[in-house]
Amino acid sequence: MGSFAVLWPVSALVILALGVLAGCSATGKVAGILIDSRGRCSLTHVQVVAWTVLILSAFAATLVASNFDLSKAKLSTDLLGLMGIAAGSAVLSTGVKAVKDAPGSAAKVARDGTAVPAVGTAAATTIRVKFAQIWLEEEGDFADRVVSITKFQNFIFTLVALATFVSLAMSVGGLPTAMPENFLALLGISHAGYVGGKIPDKK
Template identity: 30%
Template sequence: MTIDKNKNWSYPHTTICILFVFIFPFIIYLHEKELVDFLNSYLVKAWFIIIAGFFFVILTVGHGVTGSWKGAFVDNRNIMSLSRFQILGWTILILSAFSTVAIWNMFVTNHDCLKDIENGCLPGMPKELWLLMGISTASMVGSPLILDSKKSKIPDQQEKSQMLELLTSQQGYKRNELDIQGHLVVNQSPSQARFADLFTGEEIGNFAHLDLARLQMFFFTAVSIIIYGVQLGEFLSLELAKPTSEFIKELPTLNSSLLALIGISHTGYLAAKGVSNSQSGSSTDAESPPATGGGAVEEHPAVG
């Protein structure tokens, strides 16, 4: 389905993005004294406000592009993407902490970081965080590449009919909402994406069933983000409790054991994607229309 971006995107979307990127920093600069007083009293709360700002802008951009507030988390199959959920979660957490510390270094500490050519105002990033973002990016890029090979496969018509019957009778789907691309199941529009997509398979053979590899990765991601978020909050609280406001050189390190668990989870997630969970049909089956009873689901040929 082609999305009319010009129709979805409007002046409010542009205004919100401009305010966040350009106007708010300028206002902060003009009200430096009030900002310093607030940071000296509520550094962690300031971090929460920045988290909310990043999250709201991501939702706004997703809505402007796709017409749905879930748009930033929806992939090119109009399905809620676990890899997108994961990388956006880490991006918001790390970038908000990075921004909070940079503002602290710039306005609160006695260190004139604007004239410090070597260090500047920006905090350093531990190598574990770089590895984490690399793993997340590789997973997001690798997922569609693995799935692309399944678009050219011919589905088994009986298995497809059984899957459609199960989805419509037990999970509340409408047949005209679903589309088939090879072995993959897709939605007609981003608004049809469901939170349950994070936990189910992607093919005809497992779209209606729980995918344990995806469930494992979701829990590892959620728990890891919570653990490191608490670590960041404690780190900022300790900085605020010091007698003098010190220059923060680096964000706290992510536990190496936690990083290893995340890496193993992503490996299992991508490996599970590479396994075929659907039966293949014959070219004769592909030419004949599926007997779905309540309305046919249009099957599109593979693209690319």
């Protein structure tokens, strides 16, 4: 019923379009699905959306390309592990943010619209949503002014993981059955660093 190489991007676009509609209905912005409760562009949202789109679209494309042969569209343990790491990281990072957003918290959270004072040579500014926030600090006087190294490393690992998944899927013409050895462990360590970096309050 068609080749995987053609059906996969079509399936991905359909799922992505649904995400855009959901984001628009919530925030009025095309990229609204990437914006968190603080009004910031969130790395966690980017990761969950990316893995959901890629894995579900690959599953759908494999199913259609094989004339709905379920034996050809099996979700391997490694793929479940990928989604588990992304989802688990999302739950933990959201939990950390919820604690910091609670009344009485000492955290200096830089929500959309927050005024950030001048620091050194950096002029006073007001926080506004932008894509670069996925690797910038989100708390303290240096929010949106410096790169969060734990977020940046996790962003890079995510790009590598996504590229690896796409490469494997295209090479086998369907859902990959396995990721490279120790790949999930390495990705898990990266996510642990990302979540851990959110815990200390930034001044």
